[in-house]
Amino acid sequence: MRPNRATAEELDAADPLAPFREEFALPDGVIYLNANSLGPLPAAVPATLDDIARRQWGERLTRAWNEDDWWHAGLRVGDRLGALIGAAPGQTVAGESTSVQIFNALTGAARLRPGRRVVLADAGHFPTDLYQAESVARLLGLTVHAVPMAELPASIDRHRRDLAVVFASAVDYRTGELWDVPGLTAAAHEAGALALWDLCHAAGVVPVRADAHGIDLAVGCTYKYLGGGPGAPAYLYAAARHHAALDLPLTGWHGHARPFAMEPAYDPAPGIGRARIGTPPLISLLALEAALAPLDRAGIDAVHAKSSRLGTFFLTCAAALLDGLGFSPVTPEDPSHRGGQITLRHAEAYPVMAALKERGVIGDMRPPELLRFGLGALHLSYADVFDAVEALREVASGGTYREPRFQPSGVVT
Amino acid sequence: MRPNRATAEELDAADPLAPFREEFALPDGVIYLNANSLGPLPAAVPATLDDIARRQWGERLTRAWNEDDWWHAGLRVGDRLGALIGAAPGQTVAGESTSVQIFNALTGAARLRPGRRVVLADAGHFPTDLYQAESVARLLGLTVHAVPMAELPASIDRHRRDLAVVFASAVDYRTGELWDVPGLTAAAHEAGALALWDLCHAAGVVPVRADAHGIDLAVGCTYKYLGGGPGAPAYLYAAARHHAALDLPLTGWHGHARPFAMEPAYDPAPGIGRARIGTPPLISLLALEAALAPLDRAGIDAVHAKSSRLGTFFLTCAAALLDGLGFSPVTPEDPSHRGGQITLRHAEAYPVMAALKERGVIGDMRPPELLRFGLGALHLSYADVFDAVEALREVASGGTYREPRFQPSGVVT
Numbered sequence: 001m002r003p004n005r006a007t008a009e010e011l012d013a014a015d016p017l018a019p020f021r022e023e024f025a026l027p028d029g030v031i032y033l034n035a036n037s038l039g040p041l042p043a044a045v046p047a048t049l050d051d052i053a054r055r056q057w058g059e060r061l062t063r064a065w066n067e068d069d070w071w072h073a074g075l076r077v078g079d080r081l082g083a084l085i086g087a088a089p090g091q092t093v094a095g096e097s098t099s100v101q102i103f104n105a106l107t108g109a110a111r112l113r114p115g116r117r118v119v120l121a122d123a124g125h126f127p128t129d130l131y132q133a134e135s136v137a138r139l140l141g142l143t144v145h146a147v148p149m150a151e152l153p154a155s156i157d158r159h160r161r162d163l164a165v166v167f168a169s170a171v172d173y174r175t176g177e178l179w180d181v182p183g184l185t186a187a188a189h190e191a192g193a194l195a196l197w198d199l200c201h202a203a204g205v206v207p208v209r210a211d212a213h214g215i216d217l218a219v220g221c222t223y224k225y226l227g228g229g230p231g232a233p234a235y236l237y238a239a240a241r242h243h244a245a246l247d248l249p250l251t252g253w254h255g256h257a258r259p260f261a262m263e264p265a266y267d268p269a270p271g272i273g274r275a276r277i278g279t280p281p282l283i284s285l286l287a288l289e290a291a292l293a294p295l296d297r298a299g300i301d302a303v304h305a306k307s308s309r310l311g312t313f314f315l316t317c318a319a320a321l322l323d324g325l326g327f328s329p330v331t332p333e334d335p336s337h338r339g340g341q342i343t344l345r346h347a348e349a350y351p352v353m354a355a356l357k358e359r360g361v362i363g364d365m366r367p368p369e370l371l372r373f374g375l376g377a378l379h380l381s382y383a384d385v386f387d388a389v390e391a392l393r394e395v396a397s398g399g400t401y402r403e404p405r406f407q408p409s410g411v412v413t
Numbered sequence: 414m415r416p417n418r419a420t421a422e423e424l425d426a427a428d429p430l431a432p433f434r435e436e437f438a439l440p441d442g443v444i445y446l447n448a449n450s451l452g453p454l455p456a457a458v459p460a461t462l463d464d465i466a467r468r469q470w471g472e473r474l475t476r477a478w479n480e481d482d483w484w485h486a487g488l489r490v491g492d493r494l495g496a497l498i499g500a501a502p503g504q505t506v507a508g509e510s511t512s513v514q515i516f517n518a519l520t521g522a523a524r525l526r527p528g529r530r531v532v533l534a535d536a537g538h539f540p541t542d543l544y545q546a547e548s549v550a551r552l553l554g555l556t557v558h559a560v561p562m563a564e565l566p567a568s569i570d571r572h573r574r575d576l577a578v579v580f581a582s583a584v585d586y587r588t589g590e591l592w593d594v595p596g597l598t599a600a601a602h603e604a605g606a607l608a609l610w611d612l613c614h615a616a617g618v619v620p621v622r623a624d625a626h627g628i629d630l631a632v633g634c635t636y637k638y639l640g641g642g643p644g645a646p647a648y649l650y651a652a653a654r655h656h657a658a659l660d661l662p663l664t665g666w667h668g669h670a671r672p673f674a675m676e677p678a679y680d681p682a683p684g685i686g687r688a689r690i691g692t693p694p695l696i697s698l699l700a701l702e703a704a705l706a707p708l709d710r711a712g713i714d715a716v717h718a719k720s721s722r723l724g725t726f727f728l729t730c731a732a733a734l735l736d737g738l739g740f741s742p743v744t745p746e747d748p749s750h751r752g753g754q755i756t757l758r759h760a761e762a763y764p765v766m767a768a769l770k771e772r773g774v775i776g777d778m779r780p781p782e783l784l785r786f787g788l789g790a791l792h793l794s795y796a797d798v799f800d801a802v803e804a805l806r807e808v809a810s811g812g813t814y815r816e817p818r819f820q821p822s823g824v825v826t
Binding site: 098130278 | 695
């Protein structure tokens with residue numbers, strides 16, 4: 001049956017997560033399908049920011065390090081993030097940018113496999129992952145082979161004698177494809193190597209089972225499905241079994257066993273504390289902490305279930321409404337092979353997306369041909385998805401996207 | 414003449430910076446002498462945070478990357494910081510933590526002197542500087558010698574054939590002593606080496622002349638005298654003459670020449686853009702941008718002049734009021750050899766500081782014997798300084814600080 005708006009409204013009426021829409025501040029007239037880039041503002045965050053500034057910083061000043069426990073914020077928020085990626089407490093730290101955490105984690109991972117000289121990296125990685133991998137390889141004398149994910153099992157097998165680390169993204173940032181994290185982790189282990197996962201496009205929408213799947217290390221950003229706000233601090237996860245030997249290059253004083261003793265030589269803290277680096281950007285970090293509340297209450301499994309259904313509904317609507325308009329789905333149909341995003345291919349992706357934004361439907365695109373639609377489960381309805389695909393149909397069938405007023409805007413992340 | 418409160422009030426009446434006090438939100442009954450750790454809240458910041466959250470993030474969502482120019486925030490704020498350390502535009506980038514920027518800058522500096530294997534580091538450095546220096550040295554095969562600043566000229570001479578980088582703090586974080594930045598930079602150059610300065614305790618209170626003094630690279634935090642808020646992003650300065658050859662290890666995608674082309678290989682941006690790393694913590698970064706306004710308007714030279722006078726007045730009051738109470742000044746009397754802080758030694762520094770805080774006078778201490786008083790020129794009056802020293806006299810002469818209720822609180826930064 002051809003889906004229509006009534007279908008969508010019925011799905012919404014039965015949606016247990018529908019009330020969460022009220023916990024996000026979104027502009028009127030906007031359907032926001034870009035949580036794969038920047039999650040929308042949780043309504044509670046502005047009051048949190050005001051409290052951080054006026055009461056914690058303004059009133060308590062340096063006392064807030066103790067009284068508001070700023071000192072442990074990176075570990076406290078790390079544990080909150082850890083719970084969302086299936087990590088027991090004491091294995092995750094929040095702070096710095098994703099790029100920096102990649103550098104730290106990959107160096108640490110490679111040092112856990114001394115003598116082995118190969119890093120296998122996902123050729124479809126977000127570019128910063130590949131740049132950091134090359135930088136780490138140069139410093140440690142390693143070689144990076146970037147291979148398509150489909151070839152990764154064979155590559156692991158080929159390099160098994162010299163393989164130090166398999167470093168891949170759980171979800172492809174362009175296609176939205178979710179890879180076989182447990183299978184590839186097991187294959188890395190079987191080859192005597194470690195698995196380091198970039199969870200940027202998975203965390204907060206896919207229930208990553210870091211501990212259960214034996215992931216060794218992981219990093220990710222927090223401003224996409226985790227909703228922490230622009231540039232919210234990244235995180236590093238390291239499985240507890242590796243802590244004692246974990247030898248990280250970014251030896252900041254927060255990671256010292258006795259930071260206030262001001263000792264001249266670095267002695268890493270026991271446990272995940274050694275992955276702390278410098279003073280984290282506390283305003284951003286505490287905003288992230290507040291932003292996690294709706295996701296925590298909803299539960300990652302419920303969020304994933306709805307996001308999967310939204311994705312299936314999107315693909316169903318697209319098949320019915322966009323037939324013959326030049327679109328083809330890129331993301332797998334099987335929800336167990338998807339992250340939180342649906343990607344469509346179209347030869348004129350850029351002007352199509354620009355015209356769509358003019359109608360208040362916000363996705364983004366990746367040159368030259370990919371349109372991305374992120375399905376944040378807490379703020380989107382099935383009606384939103386139907387309306388978005390309908391807008392896409394109108395834009396594509398009307399041809400208005402070809403008008404010259406739609407110019408590249410430059411920044412997509 | 415023994416200074417008294419009337420002396421202080423006369424100095425305040427003639428102080429052109431006195432009106433800036435209104436631009437900071439400080440709690441009633443507090444004299445805040447801890448801007449060497451965390452600058453007080455600029456009154457304009459809460460409204461800025463509200464705008465960042467509600468309008469930029471909440472309303473504009475991903476469009477804010479263009480419409481609020483989030484994309485260039487690290488460079489834009491970098492230039493603002495650059496102006497305060499004597500750097501022409503296009504040489505300073507804001508982002509990440511100080512520890513990370515030290516790692517990046519020191520690696521880059523050493524790579525500008527290939528074949529030279531020695532790093533001379535300030536033995537009085539804040540510990541994270543020494544930890545990062547050892548980490549960089551290990552990765553690059555260098556040797557770090559940590560030497561007292563007084564011995565640095567002789568050490569430069571001794572290692573001149575193999576010296577890559579001199580890495581020191583412009584102002585000692587414990588004693589408040591300002592070192593001879595131009596002279597030591599020139600000595601490093603004469604030996605064929607580069608000078609990397611940690612400006613954490615200098616920027617925002619001492620008019621560092623980065624360009625004029627030929628500094629090669631510099632890093633610093635922004636939450637002390639620059640007042641950017643807890644954990645506000647750090648910065649990296651690199652002189653323009655080094656940009657073309659500057660080869661940094663933290664090769665994040667923001668530093669790529671064509672970041673949105675998503676190329677698999679790293680090609681550093683021309684100019685200081687290559688020192689960008691990952692997505693910066695924008696809420697913290699934009700709060701920092703707003704926080705710089707009072708300092709920009711007052712001017713770093715006026716701020717330095719007043720801070721120096723406050724320091725001299727502090728020492729004068731201390732000499733007159735604290736005689737025979739067990740205090741001795743540690744910071745040099747000559748203002749040209751001081752940063753923004755006065756340090757006193759006292760055998761019972763910890764309980765003395767705790768008792769002082771009970772009276773609303775907030776400084777901090779460094780174990781075992783140092784009491785630190787940061788003299789932020791924009792929010793402090795001469796009367797504040799007099800009252801603080803008077804409180805110190807009362808605490809020390811009354812002996813109440815020995816009561817057991819004053820316990821270590823753990824965190825000082």
